[in-house]
Amino acid sequence: MEAEIKDRPAFAHVVVTLGPGESITAEADAMATMAAELELETTLNGGFFSALGKRLFGREPMFINSFTNNTMQEKQVMFSQGIPGDIMSIELNGNSFCLQPGAYLCSTPGVELGLKWAGVKSWISREGLCKLEVSGHGTVWYGAYGGMVEKEVDGEYIVDTSHLVGYDPSLSFNVQLAGGFFSSLFGGEGLVTRLEGRGMAVIQTRSLSGLAGWLNPRLE
Amino acid sequence: MNVEIQHGPGSATATVRLDGGETCVAEGGAMIAMSSDLSVETTTRQREKGGLLSAAKRLLGGESMFLNHFTAGPSGGDLWLSTDLPGDMMSLELGNETLMVQAGSWVACEDGVDLDVSWQGMKSLFGGEGFFWLRLTGPGRVIVNSFGAFYPIEVSGEYVVDTGHIVAFQETMDYSVTKAAGGWMSSILGGEGLVCRFHGPGKVWAQSHCPPTFGRTLGPMLKPRD
Numbered sequence: 026m027e028a029e030i031k032d033r034p035a036f037a038h039v040v041v042t043l044g045p046g047e048s049i050t051a052e053a054d055a056m057a058t059m060a061a062e063l064e065l066e067t068t069l070n071g072g073f074f075s076a077l078g079k080r081l082f083g084r085e086p087m088f089i090n091s092f093t094n095n096t097m098q099e100k101q102v103m104f105s106q107g108i109p110g111d112i113m114s115i116e117l118n119g120n121s122f123c124l125q126p127g128a129y130l131c132s133t134p135g136v137e138l139g140l141k142w143a144g145v146k147s148w149i150s151r152e153g154l155c156k157l158e159v160s161g162h163g164t165v166w167y168g169a170y171g172g173m174v175e176k177e178v179d180g181e182y183i184v185d186t187s188h189l190v191g192y193d194p195s196l197s198f199n200v201q202l203a204g205g206f207f208s209s210l211f212g213g214e215g216l217v218t219r220l221e222g223r224g225m226a227v228i229q230t231r232s233l234s235g236l237a238g239w240l241n242p243r244l245e
Numbered sequence: 246m247n248v249e250i251q252h253g254p255g256s257a258t259a260t261v262r263l264d265g266g267e268t269c270v271a272e273g274g275a276m277i278a279m280s281s282d283l284s285v286e287t288t289t290r291q292r293e294k295g296g297l298l299s300a301a302k303r304l305l306g307g308e309s310m311f312l313n314h315f316t317a318g319p320s321g322g323d324l325w326l327s328t329d330l331p332g333d334m335m336s337l338e339l340g341n342e343t344l345m346v347q348a349g350s351w352v353a354c355e356d357g358v359d360l361d362v363s364w365q366g367m368k369s370l371f372g373g374e375g376f377f378w379l380r381l382t383g384p385g386r387v388i389v390n391s392f393g394a395f396y397p398i399e400v401s402g403e404y405v406v407d408t409g410h411i412v413a414f415q416e417t418m419d420y421s422v423t424k425a426a427g428g429w430m431s432s433i434l435g436g437e438g439l440v441c442r443f444h445g446p447g448k449v450w451a452q453s454h455c456p457p458t459f460g461r462t463l464g465p466m467l468k469p470r471d
Contacts, residue, residue, distance in 0.1 A: 031394070031453075032254060032393070032394040035255040035331065036394045036453050036454055038393070038394070038453040038454075054407075054458065056407060057396075057407050057410040057451065058396065058398060058404065058405065058406045058407065058410060059404075059405050060404060060405070061402070061442055062403075103396065105393070105410075105453050107454070107455065107459050107461065107462040109331060109393065109454060233462065234466060236463065237466035237467055240467055244467060
């Protein structure tokens with residue numbers, strides 16, 4: 026299997042070339058174009074309640090699609106996200122990674138998608154009630170609105186609310202005011218997320234709620 | 246008519262250089278800047294063609310009901326065209342052929358190109374959230390835009406494209422709107438729904454991102470309209 030992330034960072038999309046017998050899993054509606062000979066199978070994203078939970082809390086679709094190449098030639102499929110932005114991939118070797126709701130795009134078979142409770146703190150920091158924990162062996166592609174920056178956290182780090190894309194499960198997070206009470210209220214930063222521990226965090230450079238917040242007062 | 250696309254693939258804009266007396270037809274709202282001696286004529290139809298019915302068809306097509314005809318003065322002139330959504334733009338030279346362009350992706354064309362809204366019947370309605378197609382017949386130059394990057398596909402045999410991702414395709418190709426997967430459950434639940442299956446040979450221009458999907462993602466975050 027070959028996969029290439031093209032047209033980064035503004036309009037990233039993943040072009041996957043599947044060899045004979047190979048398959049790839051993707052969230053519902055991620056497929057933009059594909060060779061006609063590929064077979065598509067839709068399954069529940071986990072058990073029924075797990076899938077339902079992912080839909081309600083994880084903002085992930087309830088169903089996932091599996092694209093399989095049952096021919097003897099290489100076939101291509103292209104995945105993209107609904108929003109403009111960057112896509113990155115992570116290799117899992119038995120470890121796991123937490124993804125924010127909506128970030129997951131596609132993965133190789135062998136990667137499991139699990140829904141985890143992220144805590145009330147997460148909800149307050151506008152990161153959602155639940156997070157998607159991907160684990161197993163393989164590659165996961167995830168994306169966000171805007172560009173993405175990787176940051177190795179050692180100790181503590183602050184991330185603006187709704188700008189977190191993914192992080193090592195070893196990191197814990199807390200919500201706090203950006204500055205003092207006055208600065209938080211008027212400085213426009215409000216609440217921020219404080220990541221603690223050692224691990225990698227992925228931050229998105231734009232947020233959709235930021236765009237919505239800019240648009241809303243201008244709507245008729 | 247000379248077309249130069251700048252600042253692709255994210256914020257593309259097209260600079261059209263017209264010779265003296267040449268005319269460029271563009272969708273309403275596309276012009277962002279132009280030479281002062283360009284004359285603009287706004288019509289609800291292409292000059293000498295169509296009528297109110299044609300204009301109504303264009304309105305249904307998602308294109309502005311108004312067409313702007315920009316005509317250069319005797320020494321020629323410049324016209325800058327742009328679009329609403331971020332993405333790329335492309336100019337195609339049509340021979341004596343017809344290009345089907347998704348309403349919303351068409352930006353402008355040379356005056357001699359024939360522009361018509363094509364009613365594809367129920368296929369189009371089911372094909373994807375009410376898309377209509379514009380039929381552009383050359384010869385002449387056509388400018389289209391994409392939401393995201395262009396993804397040209399040379400089809401030999403068959404190829405499947407999610408309908409919201411189609412920018413344009415050659416009319417000579419057969420296409421059918423079908424279920425993405427084998428079963429109906431897969432098609433509906435899998436979110437892919439109905440897709441367009443193209444039978445080549447021919448060329449399809451796809452876009453990496455899909456405006457309706459972006460709208461569906463951003464929409465719920467916006468204030469409801471009264």
